[in-house]
Amino acid sequence: MKKKFVLLMIVSLLFNFTVFADNQNIEEDEQIQGQLDYISPGTVELDLKYYIKKGESVGQTRASSRFFTPTKYFQNNQTWSDDYMETAHLKIGPSGCALTSFAMLASMYGSTDDPGEVNTTMGDDACDFSWDDSRDNYGFDAHHISWSTLSDTTAKSAIAGILMEEGVCIVGMTYSGGTHYVLARGYSTNSSYETTIYIYDPAYQNNYTKLQDYFDEDYTVHRIVYYDHPDYTY
Secondary structure (H helix, E strand, O other), X not given: OHHHHHHHHHHHHHHHHHHHHHHHHHHHHHHHHHHHOOOOOOEEEOOHHHHHHHHHHHHOOOOOEEEOOOOOOOOXXXXXXXXXXXXXOEEHHHHOHXXXXXXXXXXXXXXXXXXXXXXXXXXXXXXXXXXXXXXXXXXXXXXXXXXXXXXXXXXXXXXXXXXXXXXXXXXXXXXXXXXXXXXXXXXXXXXXXXXXXXXXXXXXXXOOOEHHHHHOOOXXXXXXXXXXXXXXXX
């Protein structure tokens, strides 16, 4: 009798533990799904390893290059520079580097909107600049984004790989005073197998032409974004 009772107790405990574990798994799955629900279907995490490898192959090829010529815009000293971006209520002139970089990128895909017009189109999603809404507002299929902080060498390899495979990309950098965004528009390698990334800089006062100009001032790449468009392939 005691053996039967003990056996029943063990079975009951095992059953309760299994139910508890199943409930825990369901709760964890629901939590994960809840987190995924915040990610737009058109947002794709950029495959850094793939593009770094591609970029490294660029660096192993002497006298290799690829360039794009989007429309060049500046954020400051322009007719739109005093326009406010919402919802941060900041002016394009001092704070619109991401928006202006996007205007340049979008010009490669048929857009004629200058930064002031992009600001109007983006509405309340102009600042902080929404990658999701810019994708939807300008007819892109998806945008690919990296949130990783990269060394200068790794960043150059990844950006060169994207330029080789996909086209222009927006590059975000951090520095002691905040953040700055530029558009990467080309790369080249020299006879010493050194890779140079060429940019369009929305900052009128700098107007740097190479990413290395910012690296020399201790800027660090922390964001890379490129877009897919159904009607354009580069």
